[in-house]
Amino acid sequence: xxxxxxxxxxxxxxxxxxxxxxxxxxxxxxxxxxxxxxxxxxxxxxxxxxxxxxxxxxxxxxxxxxxxxxxxxxxxxxxxxxxxxxxxxxxxxxxxxxxxxxxxxxxxxxxxxxxxxxxxxxxxxxxxxxxxxxxxxxxxxxxxxxxxxxxxxxxxxxxxxxxxxxxxxxxxxxxxxxxxxxxxxxxxxxxxxxxxxxxxxxxxxxxxxxxxxxxxxxxxxxxxxxxxxxxxxxxxxxxxxxxxxxxxxxxxxxxxxxxxxxxxxxxxxxxxxxxxxxxxxxxxxxxxxxxxxxxxxxxxxxxxxxxxxxxxxxx
Amino acid sequence: xxxxxxxxxxxxxxxxxxxxxxxxxxxxxxxxxxxxxxxxxxxxxxxxxxxxxxxxxxxxxxxxxxxxxxxxxxxxxxxxxxxxxxxxxxxxxxxxxxxxxxxxxxxxxxxxxxxxxxxxxxxxxxxxxxxxxxxxxxxxxxxxxxxxxxxxxxxxxxxxxxxxxxxxxxxxxxxxxxxxxxxxxxxxxxxxxxxxxxxxxxxxxxxxxxxxxxxxxxxxxxxxxxxxxxxxxxxxxxxxxxxxxxxxxxxxxxxxxxxxxxxxxxxxxxxxxxxxxxxxxxxxxxxxxxxxxxxxxxxxxxxxxxxxxxxxxxx
Numbered sequence: 001x002x003x004x005x006x007x008x009x010x011x012x013x014x015x016x017x018x019x020x021x022x023x024x025x026x027x028x029x030x031x032x033x034x035x036x037x038x039x040x041x042x043x044x045x046x047x048x049x050x051x052x053x054x055x056x057x058x059x060x061x062x063x064x065x066x067x068x069x070x071x072x073x074x075x076x077x078x079x080x081x082x083x084x085x086x087x088x089x090x091x092x093x094x095x096x097x098x099x100x101x102x103x104x105x106x107x108x109x110x111x112x113x114x115x116x117x118x119x120x121x122x123x124x125x126x127x128x129x130x131x132x133x134x135x136x137x138x139x140x141x142x143x144x145x146x147x148x149x150x151x152x153x154x155x156x157x158x159x160x161x162x163x164x165x166x167x168x169x170x171x172x173x174x175x176x177x178x179x180x181x182x183x184x185x186x187x188x189x190x191x192x193x194x195x196x197x198x199x200x201x202x203x204x205x206x207x208x209x210x211x212x213x214x215x216x217x218x219x220x221x222x223x224x225x226x227x228x229x230x231x232x233x234x235x236x237x238x239x240x241x242x243x244x245x246x247x248x249x250x251x252x253x254x255x256x257x258x259x260x261x262x263x264x265x266x267x268x269x270x271x272x273x274x275x276x277x278x279x280x281x282x283x284x285x286x287x288x289x290x291x292x293x294x295x296x297x298x299x300x301x302x303x304x305x306x307x308x309x310x311x312x313x314x315x
Numbered sequence: 316x317x318x319x320x321x322x323x324x325x326x327x328x329x330x331x332x333x334x335x336x337x338x339x340x341x342x343x344x345x346x347x348x349x350x351x352x353x354x355x356x357x358x359x360x361x362x363x364x365x366x367x368x369x370x371x372x373x374x375x376x377x378x379x380x381x382x383x384x385x386x387x388x389x390x391x392x393x394x395x396x397x398x399x400x401x402x403x404x405x406x407x408x409x410x411x412x413x414x415x416x417x418x419x420x421x422x423x424x425x426x427x428x429x430x431x432x433x434x435x436x437x438x439x440x441x442x443x444x445x446x447x448x449x450x451x452x453x454x455x456x457x458x459x460x461x462x463x464x465x466x467x468x469x470x471x472x473x474x475x476x477x478x479x480x481x482x483x484x485x486x487x488x489x490x491x492x493x494x495x496x497x498x499x500x501x502x503x504x505x506x507x508x509x510x511x512x513x514x515x516x517x518x519x520x521x522x523x524x525x526x527x528x529x530x531x532x533x534x535x536x537x538x539x540x541x542x543x544x545x546x547x548x549x550x551x552x553x554x555x556x557x558x559x560x561x562x563x564x565x566x567x568x569x570x571x572x573x574x575x576x577x578x579x580x581x582x583x584x585x586x587x588x589x590x591x592x593x594x595x596x597x598x599x600x601x602x603x604x605x606x607x608x609x610x611x612x613x614x615x616x617x618x619x620x621x622x623x624x625x626x627x628x629x630x
Binding site: 129130144146151152153154155157158159160162163164165166167168174176240243244245246247248249250251252277278280 | 444445459461466467468469470473474475477478479480481482483489491555558559560561562563564565566567592593595
């Protein structure tokens with residue numbers, strides 16, 4: 001049996017899976033990243049995990065390895081330019097280092113891009129030629145699947161979390177103002193909740209407690225006005241951002257995942273309302289907004305599918 | 316010699332050219348569109364122009380015909396859904412009608428998309444894999460060239476003139492607020508000039524005269540504050556919009572054409588300043604902003620290149 005090894009390298013965990021040619025996951029491994037030990041130690045972990053997977057799955061002929069990493073990458077050159085969650089990863093020639101140690105073809109890509117690719121292969125994007133994927137988590141990430149493949153230009157691109165919603169909006173961690181992320185990420189739902197609570201807005205939320213996005217969702221479900229307002233604002237910003245992207249790319253399918261997407265019912269109404277008003281294309285009916293299906297396994301599927309596609313193209 | 320016939324169908328003129336396989340233009344024709352006479356008459360005009368071109372260039376073996384039309388199209392189905400400048404063009408099965416009359420393969424596409432494709436073949440985009448093209452005219456149009464080909468999703472897409480700059484901005488003709496077009500088109504430069512003139516802002520511009528974008532450019536060159544402000548605003552909006560698009564598409568080249576682009580020096584400074592602050596990608600250097608090279612011939616080159624590419628792909 002032919003298969004692929006896929007990695008999802010996060011700030012906390014290194015997650016790894018082995019997926020067969022037909023899309024079946026036959027093994028899953030998780031270890032602490034321990035990024036503080038340095039770049040070389042993380043790379044050693046990747047290599048030892050490959051050995052482990054290979055040892056435990058002798059029946060699978062490994063055709064290639066795909067690796068997803070949060071941050072800005074130059075995938076074609078195999079370089080990790082910068083990763084916000086991996087201290088010390090600056091202009092790391094990851095592919096060159098790995099190729100010396102691994103007997104399989106290796107490919108790297110931005111993690112959110114691979115989530116999109118995973119959903120394209122075995123999730124909510126299965127059978128869709130084109131779609132936009134958004135992950136609403138600590139930040140807002142995303143990927144664009146175009147004609148069944150990951151969209152890519154000269155730069156890593158697909159920074160859909162940083163599409164500008166309002167040039168006079170709040171200042172995002174990226175240094176710019178009014179990014180989608182400043183409305184629809186867990187970080188900003190919480191930050192905005194504290195802003196309003198501290199200003200004295202009455203709410204079920206407790207300003208002296210450490211709030212989570214889930215707390216805000218629970219409050220919204222109980223009819224709390226502040227919590228509902230925050231998810232409405234997120235839905236509005238998502239509607240504006242998604243419409244902008246669909247108007248430009250000519251897309252009719254959007255997939256939304258990430259932790260915040262569990263609060264689906266709290267934002268989807270406002271999202272669809274805004275989207276309907278902001279979409280330009282006529283005669284194409286409504287843009288379909290779907291929930292992601294693979295959850296936090298999407299990145300591993302995507303990493304394997306990246307290797308599969310690249311090898312099929314002779315790369 | 317093998318060649319292609321390209322059409323650029325506008326509200327005022329039908330422009331047509333014959334371009335050889337190597338990109339050399341060997342004939343150009345222009346006639347009044349006379350769109351008011353009805354859809355069928357415009358189509359007759361296209362057919363008679365093809366006969367004329369063929370008659371006057373017997374040395375060229377016509378391989379295919381490309382046609383660009385302003386508006387919303389379904390190119391694959393050959394349907395013109397709606398054209399703002401061609402009264403009565405609503406869900407016209409143009410390709411089916413033409414195929415009955417023309418002995419060559421025919422392809423249709425949005426006119427701004429073909430301007431992008433023309434620049435890709437023989438203009439400022441020559442040799443560039445990926446770029447974004449904007450035409451600043453009565454409105455703001457555009458096209459996306461990705462991996463040497465016109466990008467298209469399920470809908471006509473590439474509505475780059477309607478990327479939202481400010482959700483609380485002025486209401487665009489499309490019905491939405493704060494589109495790029497409401498800052499960087501001739502229509503809106505003029506409209507905003509009158510707004511400020513009527514409010515009593517002192518200016519070299521005369522509110523009782525019928526102003527053109529050129530008048531505003533001339534005033535800006537003479538140091539007029541209102542005119543400079545309007546072009547600064549256009550440059551700012553272009554910077555925001557272009558950065559958004561490049562952040563998402565991962566592009567590093569932008570080409571700007573259209574009548575308003577003749578006022579290049581009046582807006583390019585603010586455009587580049589804003590762009591530099593709004594671009595996310597690191598380590599890729601500055602995004603190149605280039606002037607279009609083919610002017611109003613770009614659409615004809617693009618139409619011919621569309622036919623050439625489609626036929627090369629066996630479509």
